Amino acid sequence: MKVKFFATYRQIANCKDFEIEAPADVLGLLKVLCRRWPEFSNKIVAPDGESLGADAIVLVNGRHIQHLDGVRTSLANGDTVTLLPLVAGG
Amino acid sequence: MAVGNAWIGTVLRVDLTTGTWGTEPLRMKDANDFVGARGLGTKYFCDECDPNVEPLSVENKLIYMTGPLTGTAATSAGRFEVVAKAPLTGTIGAANSGGHFGPELKFAGYDGIIFEGGADHPVYLYINDDRIELRDATHLWGKDVHKTTDMLIEECGNVRVSCIGPTGERGCLFSAIMNEKNRAAGRGGLGAVMGVKNLKAVVVRGTGPVKVARPEGFLRELTKARAIIQAHPVTGTGMAAYGTQILMNILNEVGALPLCNGRGGSIFDHADEISGEKLSETYLVKNQGCFGCSIACGRVTRIPDDSPYAGFGEGPEYEAGWSFGADCQVDDLAAVCKANFICNEYGMDPITLGATIACAMELSEMGAIPESDIGFPLRFGDSDAVVRLTKMCAEGEGFGKLLELGSYRMAEHYGHAELSMSVKKQEMPAYDARAIQGIALEYATSNRGGCHVRGYMIAPEVLGLPIKTDPLVTEGKGSLLKTFQDLTALCDSVGICLFTTFGMGLPEIAGQYREAVGSDESDEDILLKGERIWNLEKRFNMAAGVEKDTLPPRLLREALPSGPAKGKVAELQTMLADYYEVRGWTSEGEPTDEKLEQLSLG
Numbered sequence A: 001m002k003v004k005f006f007a008t009y010r011q012i013a014n015c016k017d018f019e020i021e022a023p024a025d026v027l028g029l030l031k032v033l034c035r036r037w038p039e040f041s042n043k044i045v046a047p048d049g050e051s052l053g054a055d056a057i058v059l060v061n062g063r064h065i066q067h068l069d070g071v072r073t074s075l076a077n078g079d080t081v082t083l084l085p086l087v088a089g090g
Numbered sequence B: 001m002a003v004g005n006a007w008i009g010t011v012l013r014v015d016l017t018t019g020t021w022g023t024e025p026l027r028m029k030d031a032n033d034f035v036g037a038r039g040l041g042t043k044y045f046c047d048e049c050d051p052n053v054e055p056l057s058v059e060n061k062l063i064y065m066t067g068p069l070t071g072t073a074a075t076s077a078g079r080f081e082v083v084a085k086a087p088l089t090g091t092i093g094a095a096n097s098g099g100h101f102g103p104e105l106k107f108a109g110y111d112g113i114i115f116e117g118g119a120d121h122p123v124y125l126y127i128n129d130d131r132i133e134l135r136d137a138t139h140l141w142g143k144d145v146h147k148t149t150d151m152l153i154e155e156c157g158n159v160r161v162s163c164i165g166p167t168g169e170r171g172c173l174f175s176a177i178m179n180e181k182n183r184a185a186g187r188g189g190l191g192a193v194m195g196v197k198n199l200k201a202v203v204v205r206g207t208g209p210v211k212v213a214r215p216e217g218f219l220r221e222l223t224k225a226r227a228i229i230q231a232h233p234v235t236g237t238g239m240a241a242y243g244t245q246i247l248m249n250i251l252n253e254v255g256a257l258p259l260c261n262g263r264g265g266s267i268f269d270h271a272d273e274i275s276g277e278k279l280s281e282t283y284l285v286k287n288q289g290c291f292g293c294s295i296a297c298g299r300v301t302r303i304p305d306d307s308p309y310a311g312f313g314e315g316p317e318y319e320a321g322w323s324f325g326a327d328c329q330v331d332d333l334a335a336v337c338k339a340n341f342i343c344n345e346y347g348m349d350p351i352t353l354g355a356t357i358a359c360a361m362e363l364s365e366m367g368a369i370p371e372s373d374i375g376f377p378l379r380f381g382d383s384d385a386v387v388r389l390t391k392m393c394a395e396g397e398g399f400g401k402l403l404e405l406g407s408y409r410m411a412e413h414y415g416h417a418e419l420s421m422s423v424k425k426q427e428m429p430a431y432d433a434r435a436i437q438g439i440a441l442e443y444a445t446s447n448r449g450g451c452h453v454r455g456y457m458i459a460p461e462v463l464g465l466p467i468k469t470d471p472l473v474t475e476g477k478g479s480l481l482k483t484f485q486d487l488t489a490l491c492d493s494v495g496i497c498l499f500t501t502f503g504m505g506l507p508e509i510a511g512q513y514r515e516a517v518g519s520d521e522s523d524e525d526i527l528l529k530g531e532r533i534w535n536l537e538k539r540f541n542m543a544a545g546v547e548k549d550t551l552p553p554r555l556l557r558e559a560l561p562s563g564p565a566k567g568k569v570a571e572l573q574t575m576l577a578d579y580y581e582v583r584g585w586t587s588e589g590e591p592t593d594e595k596l597e598q599l600s601l602g
Helices: A008-013 A026-036 A038-044 B028-034 B037-048 B101-108 B145-156 B166-170 B190-196 B215-231 B233-242 B244-253 B276-281 B318-328 B333-346 B350-365 B383-395 B406-413 B437-445 B458-463 B477-494 B498-502 B506-517 B523-543 B553-557 B572-583 B593-598
Strands: A002-005 A017-019 A056-060 A080-085 B010-015 B020-025 B062-066 B080-085 B092-097 B112-116 B123-128 B131-136 B160-163 B177-179 B183-185 B199-205 B284-288 B298-303 B311-314
Touching: A002 A008, A008 A038, A008 A080, A026 A038, A026 A056, A026 A080, A038 A056, A080 B244, B028 B037, B028 B523, B037 B062, B037 B080, B037 B092, B037 B112, B037 B477, B037 B523, B062 B101, B062 B190, B080 B101, B080 B190, B092 B177, B092 B190, B092 B523, B101 B123, B101 B160, B101 B199, B123 B145, B145 B160, B145 B199, B145 B333, B166 B190, B166 B383, B177 B190, B190 B199, B215 B233, B215 B506, B233 B244, B233 B276, B233 B498, B244 B276, B244 B318, B244 B458, B276 B284, B298 B333, B311 B333, B318 B333, B318 B350, B318 B383, B333 B350, B333 B383, B350 B383, B350 B406, B437 B458, B437 B477, B437 B572, B458 B477, B477 B498, B477 B506, B477 B523, B477 B572, B498 B506, B506 B523, B523 B593
Parallel strands: A002 A080, B010 B112, B123 B199
Antiparallel strands: A002 A017, A056 A080, B010 B020, B062 B080, B062 B112, B080 B092, B092 B183, B123 B131, B160 B177, B160 B199, B177 B183, B284 B298, B298 B311
């Protein structure tokens, strides 16, 4: 599966995207990312270690995980996960 | 002399036909009921101007109006509104701008200016505190916005300049009124109203104070509001780092980037090439803020001299990045920047122009516009053509004369008005209404035609601000949109920047407003003023015979072919019924007598 980063998360990962074997769900992926890039730790996972960080946006195949199964949204190879911090414009 | 309730208490009225002017007391009851800026300017306009006035006639009035918070220390309080009947849409035209002009007008001793009639030769209004002159502007006529601004500063010294470019002089239906070169009262073609009056510019220098009613309470409220703004990830750091262009990639990811005039699906493979991230890596010189703003989202950009699109200026904002970029299938960021620079220099709305070029591209590809009319082959993806057409429109040359009518009239000329991606003849901006249902409702019901900033549903539907709602569902969108529209009317009218609402909400706006004007009204009472303003605008549009609320047929019938919103159309009728009910209007979308009575508009 593909993981894409935007805004400041791209700077943390120092890449636009990368391929990874799909973990079971979004939470699993977030933990993988935190291990790989520790700077993500206090951003994409909440202090309880079991929910999404308050200022993070995660999309699975373009859908916000809040409209799927949250961090328990299951993942499969072929999926695209997008991560970015809270942004706005207009 | 400041009256001490955040208002100066004085309106300047200028009769351009006779070349005379005078001051009059601000109508304080109206200021209380309609807040200021957008609301108060619209109230004055509705009271003084026939709804059926021809927009491009000297009988159309032009009103500059500040808000009570404009020029105070409130959060991002640099905003003012320009109001007239809009040439592009025939609706009430109210366009909001930032920078420093609005505060300077209050410092000079005026809450607003009402322009009546038209001069028999080009003039500009010079204001230096209580010294007022109508000066000859023949030497400025034909000059672009940047040159005009430089010449007026050379002539007048340390002044703020609001002016039009050649497009406004010529009557381009989406010409903007620009201040401090790159800030725009951009939508609806108000620059052309200024042009038809032979009014080239307003120049102001002010040295007086703006006094608030309860200084200690005001300081307390603005300190609270500022802390929220500065601590919030979007308004504290995010917008300064990337500007509004940061939206390009996320809108692409959620499948809501309108492409090829709405014909081409919603995923642009090259979105990253024209994104906020890319702009920061390449052409960004620095970020910049308006008066009293800590958000500082503005982009100062430079395209190197060795580029065919060399230039220096501001922007692009996300909307221009989309219109000249994704909508035209252009992935050359330098070309997008160049087209945006030209818009600023000549005073044009880049949303309407970019969308009009995209419409022309579709018509050209389907053979509806002969190549001989344009002068060269026109297809999607041609960055040179986008810049060339932008310049042709700016100078009123060749096919540019059709472009300056906007997409509806241009497409109608070629027998395909249905392919104009506009509402009430104003082009919709950078969010596909099929992929974000609430923005579909906003586009259809906006009182100034296709517009995103009358009720920015992208905040809850895509960004999760302040709550996350599903963009693909229709339930609850009527109620949510009403709240957003009323709050936005309030925000625009107090004189602060809408972007503050990404971090703060009604309590902070109402708190600062109360202490500034000396009011003890509740938050709900203050929000009700936003609803009153919305209904006032709606009532004007009805009297002006503006068409009913709908969307282009493409958005209602042609489902998105791919992406996360694949198969979706804009489900407008369901949402409209809900929205009208929540607004207390008839099923035809007209305010009832009871609603108008409740809002003291009867």
